[in-house]
Amino acid sequence: MTTEKISGLSAAIPTDLLIGGKWVAGSEGARFDVIDPADGKTLCTVADATAADATAAIDAASGVLPEFAAMPPRQRAEILRTAFEAMTKRLDDIALLMVRENGKALTDARAEATYAAEFFRWYAEEAVRIDGNYTTAPAGANKILVTRQPVGVALLITPWNFPAAMATRKWGPAIAAGCPTILKPAAETPLTALLIAQILMEAGLPDGAINILPTKKAAPISETALADPRVRKLSFTGSTEVGRSLLKLAADNVVNTSMELGGNAPFLVFGDADLDAAVDGAMLAKMRNGGEACTAANRFYVEESVADRFAEKLAAAMSGMTMGRGDDDGVKLGPLVNEATVAKVDRLVTEAVTGGARALVGGERPDGDGFFYPATVLVDVAEDADCLTEEIFGPVAPIVTFTSESEAVRKANETPFGLVSYVYTGDLGRGLRVSEALESGMVGINRGVISDPAAPFGGMKQSGIGREGAHDGLLEFLETKYVAFTP
Ligand code: NAD
Numbered sequence: 001m002t003t004e005k006i007s008g009l010s011a012a013i014p015t016d017l018l019i020g021g022k023w024v025a026g027s028e029g030a031r032f033d034v035i036d037p038a039d040g041k042t043l044c045t046v047a048d049a050t051a052a053d054a055t056a057a058i059d060a061a062s063g064v065l066p067e068f069a070a071m072p073p074r075q076r077a078e079i080l081r082t083a084f085e086a087m088t089k090r091l092d093d094i095a096l097l098m099v100r101e102n103g104k105a106l107t108d109a110r111a112e113a114t115y116a117a118e119f120f121r122w123y124a125e126e127a128v129r130i131d132g133n134y135t136t137a138p139a140g141a142n143k144i145l146v147t148r149q150p151v152g153v154a155l156l157i158t159p160w161n162f163p164a165a166m167a168t169r170k171w172g173p174a175i176a177a178g179c180p181t182i183l184k185p186a187a188e189t190p191l192t193a194l195l196i197a198q199i200l201m202e203a204g205l206p207d208g209a210i211n212i213l214p215t216k217k218a219a220p221i222s223e224t225a226l227a228d229p230r231v232r233k234l235s236f237t238g239s240t241e242v243g244r245s246l247l248k249l250a251a252d253n254v255v256n257t258s259m260e261l262g263g264n265a266p267f268l269v270f271g272d273a274d275l276d277a278a279v280d281g282a283m284l285a286k287m288r289n290g291g292e293a294c295t296a297a298n299r300f301y302v303e304e305s306v307a308d309r310f311a312e313k314l315a316a317a318m319s320g321m322t323m324g325r326g327d328d329d330g331v332k333l334g335p336l337v338n339e340a341t342v343a344k345v346d347r348l349v350t351e352a353v354t355g356g357a358r359a360l361v362g363g364e365r366p367d368g369d370g371f372f373y374p375a376t377v378l379v380d381v382a383e384d385a386d387c388l389t390e391e392i393f394g395p396v397a398p399i400v401t402f403t404s405e406s407e408a409v410r411k412a413n414e415t416p417f418g419l420v421s422y423v424y425t426g427d428l429g430r431g432l433r434v435s436e437a438l439e440s441g442m443v444g445i446n447r448g449v450i451s452d453p454a455a456p457f458g459g460m461k462q463s464g465i466g467r468e469g470a471h472d473g474l475l476e477f478l479e480t481k482y483v484a485f486t487p
Helices: 051-070 073-089 091-102 106-129 165-177 191-202 218-227 240-252 275-291 304-318 339-354 405-413 428-437 470-475
Strands: 017-019 022-024 031-036 041-047 133-136 143-150 153-157 181-184 210-212 231-237 256-260 265-269 297-303 358-361 376-379 396-402 420-424 442-445 478-485
Touching: 017 051, 017 191, 031 091, 041 191, 051 143, 051 153, 051 181, 051 210, 051 218, 073 091, 073 106, 073 165, 073 191, 091 106, 091 191, 106 165, 106 275, 106 470, 153 165, 153 218, 165 181, 165 191, 165 231, 165 470, 181 218, 191 210, 218 231, 218 240, 231 240, 240 256, 265 275, 265 405, 275 297, 275 304, 275 396, 275 420, 297 304, 297 405, 304 358, 304 376, 304 396, 339 358, 339 376, 339 396, 396 405, 405 428, 420 428, 428 442
Parallel strands: 153 181, 153 231, 181 210, 231 256, 265 297, 265 420, 297 396, 376 396, 420 442
Antiparallel strands: 017 022, 017 210, 031 041, 133 143, 143 478, 358 376
């Protein structure tokens, strides 16, 4: 087993593939670099999985399926509970590891580590709540017995922006349901998932119940897995573009899919809102994770009567976002994950400014090492600016004004995405009315953070299919079976 000592962590972490309960080098023995976004240098190397490794992982997962599906729910629950406690004990290590491989500020990383562990606690509680039903058919001739069974071997694919929480949000319900899994983490951030996989194995999972395949070459893994009839589930979190191509692959074998895709969240501020609370909420909705969140507020629509005051207050708050290496003292904004992400943010800001926007704060990429971009507020943004239609995925807040409730709702809904929306108003009736009209799977009324393991997370339109978290997240890994019989 190859391990790496990462600076600041209490123990070395595994950097091999996990297949059938063993840490292995992979069929070709190749490794790839994991980069520290704060300086662009190599942090360590990780084993690079191949299509043959995917087949080996499917062999292991399908081999353990009967045993894992039959394991008493209480036993699966206790494995998750043990893993929750172990994650809580190793919170500092998990948080620091995310700072190292993802770049995020330590405060964000600690919040994510806590949130990620909560999925294990929540699904430990849900594992013993898999329900069924027993009724008499209306005509009286027979009984209707409804039970739930694990859907089977699942392929899990996660993005780099929440390296811990996106993995536990899938592992938690899959383990609770009794589904063996094969996780392919993002190539930018495989280390956190490897550390949590080690914690899960130490908590008592049977060999093969979780397998993990870091790789630089994702396509051969998904193509192999989705062509294999033993794989019955795909749970993907990532961009709509990649999600769409995976849905096409999944169509051939009619694989059950859960898709958590991209967002383009509108943040509406009405003239009757408490502006200080709206700015606090905007800072959370925009700046959590440096703006690299599917839930990040992407477009601010502010009622004209309060737009100047809101913009000034937001710019003042944004100018307090000290930028630097994520674990340096006082840093609130770490680097973005890689060069491509900074280049995209820079392009969107430049395009908006060329189209007439003004930066009240930020707006220029700094010189030097690492993938940094400063907190930025843009006003006078043209309505067709790319930063309003594309996911910015960085610390940039473009502000546009509106004059009526219907105009605000229309602008908010003018997107193919529909993950989350935020509404700030002093009138709860209006908040509820607007939230019903908004085409998104989630709405925060006078709140800048909505994520909670106990709540159903997911999108409408091209932001996804299915829900994660809550009881709904468990149902995604279960098949409903109906048995008709006459007693
Ligand atoms: P991405 O789509 O580029 O990558 C996501 C994952 O898919 C990574 O593991 C990547 O390696 C993998 N991948 C890429 N091509 C693949 C292929 N052909 N086969 C199999 N796997 C493949 O997304 P990203 O840049 O890592 O993450 C950012 C995106 O994720 C944003 O669009 C964001 O909104 C979205 N996201 C959504 C949610 C949600 O819950 N809705 C949560 C977090 C992130």
